[in-house]
Amino acid sequence: MMLPDLGSLLGFSTEKIEKGDFILLSDRNADASFLINHFLSLYLRAGCKVCFLGLVQSFSHYSAVALRLGVNLVQAREQGQLVFLEGLKDSVGQLLQQGPDSEAYPMGFLRGSQTDLRSLFRFVQRSVGGAGEWSPSILLVDDLSVLLSLGVSVEAILDFSHYCRTTVCHQLQGNMVMLVRVGEDEDDEEGPELLLKALTHQCSLALSIQGLPTGYCRDIHGQVEVRWKERGPGAAGPGGALAQKKLLQYKVHDKGVSFFARGTSSAVL
Amino acid sequence: MTEEDLLQKDWYAVLDASPTDCLQVLKQKYQRLALLYHPDKQNPDTTVEQVQQCVQRFIEVDQAWKILGDEQTKRAYDLQRRGGGLAVGTLLLVEEDKYDSYSRMLLKYFLAEGVVCGHHVFLGSARDPPDEIMQDLPAPILDDIPSNAVNMGQVTACDSEDQGSMKIAWRYQNLPKVQTALASSSRFGHYYDASKTMARELREAVKCSTFFLPHELPAESHAEPSPISEAYRLLLRSIQELIRQEGFDGTAPQKSRNILRIGLHSLGSPLWADDICCEEKPTQASSLTSFLYGLRALLRSSLCTCMVTVPSHLIQNRAIMDRVTRLCDTAIALESFRGSERETNPLYKDYHGLLHVKQTPHLNCLVCEAPDTKDLAFKLKRKQFSIERLHLPPDLSDTVSRSSKADVAESARLLSSACGGLATSNKHLDF
Numbered sequence: 001m002m003l004p005d006l007g008s009l010l011g012f013s014t015e016k017i018e019k020g021d022f023i024l025l026s027d028r029n030a031d032a033s034f035l036i037n038h039f040l041s042l043y044l045r046a047g048c049k050v051c052f053l054g055l056v057q058s059f060s061h062y063s064a065v066a067l068r069l070g071v072n073l074v075q076a077r078e079q080g081q082l083v084f085l086e087g088l089k090d091s092v093g094q095l096l097q098q099g100p101d102s103e104a105y106p107m108g109f110l111r112g113s114q115t116d117l118r119s120l121f122r123f124v125q126r127s128v129g130g131a132g133e134w135s136p137s138i139l140l141v142d143d144l145s146v147l148l149s150l151g152v153s154v155e156a157i158l159d160f161s162h163y164c165r166t167t168v169c170h171q172l173q174g175n176m177v178m179l180v181r182v183g184e185d186e187d188d189e190e191g192p193e194l195l196l197k198a199l200t201h202q203c204s205l206a207l208s209i210q211g212l213p214t215g216y217c218r219d220i221h222g223q224v225e226v227r228w229k230e231r232g233p234g235a236a237g238p239g240g241a242l243a244q245k246k247l248l249q250y251k252v253h254d255k256g257v258s259f260f261a262r263g264t265s266s267a268v269l
Numbered sequence: 270m271t272e273e274d275l276l277q278k279d280w281y282a283v284l285d286a287s288p289t290d291c292l293q294v295l296k297q298k299y300q301r302l303a304l305l306y307h308p309d310k311q312n313p314d315t316t317v318e319q320v321q322q323c324v325q326r327f328i329e330v331d332q333a334w335k336i337l338g339d340e341q342t343k344r345a346y347d348l349q350r351r352g353g354g355l356a357v358g359t360l361l362l363v364e365e366d367k368y369d370s371y372s373r374m375l376l377k378y379f380l381a382e383g384v385v386c387g388h389h390v391f392l393g394s395a396r397d398p399p400d401e402i403m404q405d406l407p408a409p410i411l412d413d414i415p416s417n418a419v420n421m422g423q424v425t426a427c428d429s430e431d432q433g434s435m436k437i438a439w440r441y442q443n444l445p446k447v448q449t450a451l452a453s454s455s456r457f458g459h460y461y462d463a464s465k466t467m468a469r470e471l472r473e474a475v476k477c478s479t480f481f482l483p484h485e486l487p488a489e490s491h492a493e494p495s496p497i498s499e500a501y502r503l504l505l506r507s508i509q510e511l512i513r514q515e516g517f518d519g520t521a522p523q524k525s526r527n528i529l530r531i532g533l534h535s536l537g538s539p540l541w542a543d544d545i546c547c548e549e550k551p552t553q554a555s556s557l558t559s560f561l562y563g564l565r566a567l568l569r570s571s572l573c574t575c576m577v578t579v580p581s582h583l584i585q586n587r588a589i590m591d592r593v594t595r596l597c598d599t600a601i602a603l604e605s606f607r608g609s610e611r612e613t614n615p616l617y618k619d620y621h622g623l624l625h626v627k628q629t630p631h632l633n634c635l636v637c638e639a640p641d642t643k644d645l646a647f648k649l650k651r652k653q654f655s656i657e658r659l660h661l662p663p664d665l666s667d668t669v670s671r672s673s674k675a676d677v678a679e680s681a682r683l684l685s686s687a688c689g690g691l692a693t694s695n696k697h698l699d700f
Contacts, residue, residue, distance in 0.1 A: 031631070033631065034635045037635060056565075057569075058569045058570070059648060060633070061631075061633050062632065063689065065634060065635055066533065066635035068634065068635065069635075069676060077301060088562075088569055088570075089287070089565035089566065089570070090431060091563055091566045092505065092509060092561060092563045093493075094567050095496070095497050095502070095505065095559060095562075095563045096502060096505060096506050096509065096563075097493075097495070097562075110559070111495065112493065112494040112495035112496055112498060113494070123655075146562070146595075148555070148560075148592070148594075149555055149558035149559070149561060149562065149592045149595075150496050150555060150559050151496030151554075181595060183588055183591035183592075185586070190588075191588065192588065204375060216643055242448065252636045253633050253635070253636065254635065254636055255635075256635075257635070269492035
């Protein structure tokens with residue numbers, strides 16, 4: 001059975017957006033960036049106010065990808081629906097400690113004088129508040145684990161995500177989507193594994209992407225495990241309130257991604 | 270037909286085939302079309318013009334098969350059609366082999382290509398003075414004027430020989446001669462002779478900036494807390510200043526658009542004042558990754574391309590290497606057989622080492638270019654460094670020895686990509 005796209009897989013639709021969801025995307029030995037692009041276009045098409053922290057790629061990259069998925073980021077930004085932080089742009093100045101040191105710079109933690117992500121959080125706070133005609137507010141982060149590469153401690157990142165979740169999910173009843181990338185060995189690392197475990201504990205929906213256990217395949221790019229957490233009595237999630245798990249394989253195309261049950265790829269059948 | 274036409278024409282359309290067709294299919298299509306258009310197979314009632322057209326088509330089909338039927342020319346043609354090379358704004362990571370011999374060679378090829386194309390070249394190193402590296406670049410094999418004249422001479426000699434009438438194939442008498450082979454060099458990419466050094470005049474014709482850490486690092490450094498170390502900070506600043514001054518980021522006007530090629534040798538080694546190669550829990554674990562982040566930012570906003578070599582075999586903490594790989598766009602690793610037991614293993618006797626493709630870039634799109642095969646090996650012949658698909662020789666012995674099988678499984682494990690997980694190790698699949 002082919003599930004045509006991400007929306008139908010998760011039971012999302014552009015008409016009805018769940019409130020207060022924390023969606024955690026993770027990948028191990030694969031690349032889950034296609035998911036974050038899909039979520040971005042999904043939420044923009046649904047008319048939400050989106051704050052996107054693009055820490056690893058340039059704006060034009062996301063813009064080009066979004067065009068293939070049918071969304072115009074430039075227009076969304078101009079109209080105020082999308083607030084985009086281009087992490088790469090200001091980073092060199094901060095790394096080389098050029099310009100004044102102030103809390104106003106979201107990437108100010110690169111200077112080394114700050115030990116936490118306060119300035120980044122203030123930016124998020126400013127961006128998601130005051131929704132106006134666009135609602136609900138959404139925060140997307142691509143990706144969280146690059147902060148570990150920039151010398152930020154795991155505690156600081158967890159604090160940041162906690163503050164964001166409180167603001168976005170609880171106070172504003174919006175959604176939050178974060179991407180965490182971990183490496184191959186499960187026992188070896190400390191940073192990303194700890195981060196992943198802590199965030200998995202807090203999230204309401206977890207999608208983890210992995211390569212195929214049997215090796216490289218051109219037609220099947222990997223497998224995705226979708227796990228819903230229970231939301232509480234009376235919550236309407238797919239399959240009811242109990243924690244549910246689904247395992248599917250996927251292939252990324254130029255204009256989207258297709259999901260299929262294991263062993264039913266078009267390459268096999 | 271000139272060489273230009275040979276490269277411009279769509280030979281796949283002539284054969285009504287697609288680039289993904291295998292040789293068998295291409296051959297079938299060629300044979301079918303050849304039979305259809307062969308002048309001797311035409312109906313005797315057809316007019317002279319129609320016969321002429323058929324002959325023309327037949328020659329085209331024949332030419333198409335000459336190019337697409339031979340693996341080498343087909344590859345050159347495909348490359349020309351598809352384009353290739355390193356995209357501007359991206360970062361290539363090369364994980365060094367144990368003795369840094371082949372990775373150094375790749376760096377030199379990278380720089381040599383920059384010189385030949387007239388790009389501005391930037392070289393940063395901490396161990397060998399950049400001037401020494403620049404003086405040792407391989408010499409390009411250029412299509413000089415003398416060799417062209419030789420070709421012309423040969424063609425005219427042929428002409429005079431065949432001026433006499435053709436007795437059997439008289440239908441083809443008046444048709445122009447067709448060139449049957451693509452010349453070795455095309456506008457795209459160049460070939461080099463590894464046994465010769467590039468001439469000084471050629472090298473000095475391009476602008477070259479260098480960064481040699483021992484000259485740049487001040488004797489006393491005030492250690493400010495920062496995710497990035499002083500050495501990398503100086504390197505980053507040097508690159509940033511160069512980009513600004515020469516206008517690669519579009520701020521200052523450039524006289525003519527040019528590209529900056531950045532080559533950085535052995536980043537992460539202790540000579541860059543970095544301890545990720547010495548300790549399992551280094552004190553400056555995020556120094557190299559912060560530098561790469563800043564470098565990525567610079568590359569994405571200017572007309573530059575960069576190649577970095579890293580001695581990954583010295584880095585003990587696997588997590589750091591994963592992070593380094595993710596911050597680069599393309600990542601390959603060289604594994605040389607020298608000094609390992611594979612050097613004498615008959616399975617690998619034709620090659621000097623393996624080339625692992627760890628990561629391919631997502632360039633403004635969802636998918637990344639997935640290679641046909643991840644089993645690549647390289648060898649350094651006297652004049653050329655070549656990378657080929659790995660062909661293990663067939664196992665012809667009666668009793669297949671255990672050791673060779675284990676070796677194949679091991680190499681299969683290593684060859685599994687960033688996309689797939691490790692094949693569960695000891696179960697080698699028997700076909």
